[in-house]
Amino acid sequence: MITVEDARALLFDLVSPLNAETVPLAEAAGRVLAQNVSATRDQPPFAASSMDGYALKSAEVEQHAMFKVVGESAAGRRFEGTVGPGQAVRIFTGAPVPDGADFVVIQEDTDRRGDLLTITDDPGSKTNIRPAGIDFTVGTKITAPRILRPEDVALLAAMNIAVVPVRRKPVVALISTGDELVMPGETPGPDQIIASNTFGLKAMLENAGAHVRVLPIARDTVSSLGTAFGLADGADLVVTIGGASVGEYDLVADVSQNLGMERSFYKIRMRPGKPLMAGRLGDTAMVGLPGNPVSAMVCGYLFLIPMLRRMMGIEQALNPFQRAKLAEPIGKNGPREHYMRAVLSDDGLRACSDQDSSLLSVLAKANALLVREPHDPARPAGDQVQYLPI
């Protein structure tokens, strides 16, 4: 048996960053920028007023000074002339500051009658002008890799980058295995249950940026599993669920090895989710998850999401653990790392009372995995512990 960290290192060796593709800006949010992009223009492209008011010469600004209003500069329609001595131009927020002017008096500090403008209040020393290029200039870079947030999308738009180079989405094929499984909406026999892992993992992996293909349930026969692997063709990552344990009916290892998979490991010293398998089938990475629903989901967080992040070229493939105080004491841990279902609330972190790896109802109430090292001692309430938000 190997540690979670060692397992992750081996899993990372199975994948590499995918190619870049380009998408329209409107579809770039949430994708991973694949290469640096540069602004194609200055922002603002001209000195711009930051207020509604009057543009004039700073040397002439003083209380009670009077000016003749000679024109107007609006956003999108500048004043084409030059502001001379004793002259002012009506200006609006975002509009180009006309030649000859270097100061904007805000309208609240003025009185206007016809063409005659008087500065009625002390306008202070702030020019209310944004210099050209103060936000960015031609060549200002947005550096890759980064997951594009709404703010990045707005900035890309302002830079006039209409087509964005992003990493291709990893394609994941999910294969649930087992004679006991039927799909939601079917009527299970008395010995059967509903395939739940497939749907939970699909939601989880799509959240993390993957394109997920749900394949038909594979039965516990060589031919059914072979068919499922065939349908996975073209995926970057094939994930089997169930059938990776040691029972006679766990055929996934046999079938995948017959298909040429080089198996890279088998068991991880952790709870939940001990049996886990991985390898490569040609260009495709393959991971075999345990069939217990909670084990499969926890392994998804610990292994599959970091693999996806690695494929998408994200530098920090592991979401770092957070720290919180225990709201209730916890007992000592055994010899395996334990990722306990837990609830984080205002007063701290509480491990759920039943940690059985079959209990989806407990997992659905949890919002954190409390991380226990092997042989971690019993801990009182108030102790700082590590957790992974889920």
Next chain:
Amino acid sequence: MITVEDARALLFDLVSPLNAETVPLAEAAGRVLAQNVSATRDQPPFAASSMDGYALKSAEVEQHAMFKVVGESAAGRRFEGTVGPGQAVRIFTGAPVPDGADFVVIQEDTDRRGDLLTITDDPGSKTNIRPAGIDFTVGTKITAPRILRPEDVALLAAMNIAVVPVRRKPVVALISTGDELVMPGETPGPDQIIASNTFGLKAMLENAGAHVRVLPIARDTVSSLGTAFGLADGADLVVTIGGASVGEYDLVADVSQNLGMERSFYKIRMRPGKPLMAGRLGDTAMVGLPGNPVSAMVCGYLFLIPMLRRMMGIEQALNPFQRAKLAEPIGKNGPREHYMRAVLSDDGLRACSDQDSSLLSVLAKANALLVREPHDPARPAGDQVQYLPI
């Protein structure tokens, strides 16, 4: 001018929870459950083994005891007989425990030769049996409203809920206004800039669960704005960007009032984003955001996302503020609430040095809005402050 809190209360009055619709389970992740749903079955539907091993009678369990293996129970294919005295049934994880058996000895504690099984190690007192219904039983509820996480989707699947009642996605129509704007990919004139708010807000609001329609840019004319409002037909929320200020070219208020909008307020005592307008046009809520990119995005976080959450029936419409320590001192605040762009890192929260509301490059570097109350005093490093993660 009114406070952010008062503004939000008025905005909430403009919207109400949308109707429910049903979606296939595979599309339910991230949606808001609209009504309670109940399990249609017990899970597990039978007493099930939690380990690979042998099912037999607990009264006969002791080290060195011997049994005859009379059959096998696999997941999906139970042993149909009854386990009698001195008998054992090979059993795998998740398989039904046969009648007559009430204990599973794990295979690691046994030795098997042909049909003869010997308990070689003390199996302890744990039965390794999951009682029927220990995860959930017929009628166990998942309560609405809740945003469906991957864990919820897995639980819904296990409950055999193949079609899920969720709130309809709010449809938001975005109208950018201004003669100075062109769309990304176009070639702007010397007085023009690229429409960036539309794309940033689209990404933000889609993240929050909306379906966003980007409408053509409205020019600063009554007819162009009228056309845009016409194209917004059918939206639950119309958001205009720009044109809500006091300049002569800010036509949004005039046009929307001519269309019959009851304006509910106009200005909010906050930075950035002071001018803001809202009202109703028939069944449609309308919000006019300021045109400065940072103001528009901050108003999106503070006002639009809570409105969407209200429309989706989420009880906690406001994402609560978080708390962190200042990594650097901040100066005193003026008379308006201030949502400062800030960066949260391991050593605390740092306000960005330039808070001008035109700077998208600053916003894209920020990951938090530091919340300042009106007249908040200067604060030293180490002070606890409130922030909203972005």
